[in-house]
Amino acid sequence: xxxxxxxxxxKCKKRFVMQIxxxxxxxxxxxxxxxxxPYYENILGMKCYSIEEVADQKVKTAFFMVGQTKIExxxxxxxxxTIAAFIEKRGEGIHHIxxxxxNAENALNEMGEKGVRLIDKAPRAGAEGLMIGFLHPxxxxxxxxxxxxNPNK
Numbered sequence: 001x002x003x004x005x006x007x008x009x010x011k012c013k014k015r016f017v018m019q020i021x022x023x024x025x026x027x028x029x030x031x032x033x034x035x036x037x038p039y040y041e042n043i044l045g046m047k048c049y050s051i052e053e054v055a056d057q058k059v060k061t062a063f064f065m066v067g068q069t070k071i072e073x074x075x076x077x078x079x080x081x082t083i084a085a086f087i088e089k090r091g092e093g094i095h096h097i098x099x100x101x102x103n104a105e106n107a108l109n110e111m112g113e114k115g116v117r118l119i120d121k122a123p124r125a126g127a128e129g130l131m132i133g134f135l136h137p138x139x140x141x142x143x144x145x146x147x148x149x150n151p152n153k
Contacts, residue, residue, distance in 0.1 A: 018107040024100040024130075024148045025063070025070035029086050029093060033062045033075045036092075040064050040071065052127050059083050061127045072098075072127070096134070096144035104149035108133040111147075116140070123149065 030036040033051065040046045046064040053060045058081035062073040074095060076084035086095055101107040104123035112118050117136035126132035129152060135145040 018101055018110050020099040020101055022100050023069045024098040024146075025072045026094060027072045027074055027096040027098065027146070029083050029090075029095040030073050030075055031087060031092060033060060033073055036073050036075075037062055040073075046071070050128070053077065054125075054127050056125075057081070063128070096146050098132070098146035098148050101147050101149055104131045104133050104147050107147045107149075111135055 028036075037048050041048060046066065048062050048064055050063045051060065052063075055077075058076060058078040060075045060077050062075075064071040064073075074083045076087065078084065083095065108118060108120060108123065112121065117139040118133070119136050120133035123131040123133045126146075126148065129150070131149040131151055133147050135147070137144045
């Protein structure tokens with residue numbers, strides 16, 4: 001009887017509907033954009049195409065394209081920024097990976113239903129006009145994961 005109930009529970013669960021189309025970007029925490037950008041431009045030969053401040057996240061970003069994927073440099077603009085805390089604790093380096101999804105709100109809801117610990121229960125505005133939401137690294141194998149939706153597509 002227990003096996004039957006377990007089997008029925010598996011069959012009744014929602015199917016995985018979130019579709020990841022590509023890696024949107026890789027976020028890299030840096031102390032100063034002015035010090036980090038020359039490496040990407042002069043050594044790696046990339047071109048910084050955008051610098052933007054996201055005031056509510058207390059961060060300034062710089063973007064580079066590598067094929068379809070972006071590199072996002074993140075400079076804290078305040079001591080209270082999560083990026084400042086990350087750099088203080090771990091030093092400069094890879095901060096997160098971001099995946100592009102069709103609907104950030106549905107994706108966050110689905111992850112929550114699947115037991116993934118959410119940093120953001122609802123999407124919020126991010127750089128480049130994206131709607132974003134983060135998944136806690138304690139639920140994602142130690143990797144801070146961002147889900148991004150481009151509302152203009």
